Amino acid sequence: MAEAEAEAEATAGRLRLYSYWRSTCSHRARIALSLKGVDYEYKAVNLLKGEQSDPEFVKLNPMKFVPALVDGDSVIGDSYAIALYLEDKYPEPPLLPHDLQKKALNHQIASIVASGIQPLHNLTVLRFIDQRVGAGESVLWTQQQIEKGFTAIENLIQLKGCAGKYATGDEVQLADVFLAPQIYAAIERTKIDMSNYPTLARLHSEYMAHPAFVAALPGRQPDAPSSS
């Protein structure tokens, strides 16, 4: 099995990311890797074709979610855990400030996205809504979840007066890693009216001008359809 050995040698020491081009959770991991300048191998998992249920993938992540990061014998199947793993392993540039309060604010914003918005409009939940309420209802549902979450984040950022060039200051931090994919998807796919969220709209333009964020965009990934 000379080919397999050669392949194993070539990828030895290289991180591998299981990702779907359109998955906002995968998008978060891609941004973190890109910001840290970490080279990785991209393994596409086509969610629409059900590849997350392939036995090999389920072994890696029994939740059948992307992203999953493989680093030697470490397998991490959650975007938050991946982001904090990368933060520890590749300290530059740091995504979390030393100041405890600013750090906590970053975690709070990341958590609103990761626990308060995205889980309520991921693929499995949308299929349930369409089945139960009616075909196409998931679109309205998604809009409602995003608007609720964006209102909270916009209010929180304004309440804290924390925004600079980015969400919590003039440096890219963890909050931005989580916000960018959610805002991008909201604009591109759900067609959310961002006029109610002036800070988030501005942050979106900053992210779209930042090379590390641009490299992580869905349309730039190997599994993105060429016509998108």
Place this chain on the structure above:
Amino acid sequence: MAASKPILYSAWISSCSFRVRIALNLKGVDYGYRAVTRTDLDYEKINPIKYVPALVDGDFVVSDSLAIILYLEDKYPQHPLLPQDLKKKAINLQIANIVCSSIQPLQCYAVIGLVDGKLGSDESLQIVRNYTDKGFKAIEKLLEGCDSKYATGDEVQLADVFLAPQIHAGVTRFQIDMSNYPLLERFYKAYMEIPAFQVAAPEKQPDAPASPY
């Protein structure tokens, strides 16, 4: 003059609040308890998304259980909840996130849906069980072969702090069959022998009703 103690905005039945209560107790942090209900309009000023828990520490306010607990982890390093080892740390965070992103938010949706009359009781229960079973099954698989006292070792860690309230809710409110999850069942029995967990339990909180379930 003693520094003022942190204040926890909490609801007795909230599993997210339960997590933070456990963490505070494990770290030996004395705190004030402020009960919050859904009709408290003022609470929005504390937390714009209106969820419990929130922690007020002096003039600093932080909300979301994971953010609060990671803040406590930094501020009160005693009884650390995250190991130094990166692989072990990652599994703790992964399990915590399965609970707080893939189980609890759907449970919350189902419960509120029932309370607001948008979901029938059978449907609501089915949703909770569906997401709980999926998450528990995955965690059981991730920890396959675990022979330590708790999820990731012989000390209570972040994963345990998130698992205990989720299992407790499953067992007390949603008739989850824990015999399907031998590891989680074993951990849960161990958790409920620890005073920090017992004192944090929903039924023990100042705002718990006389007949909780």
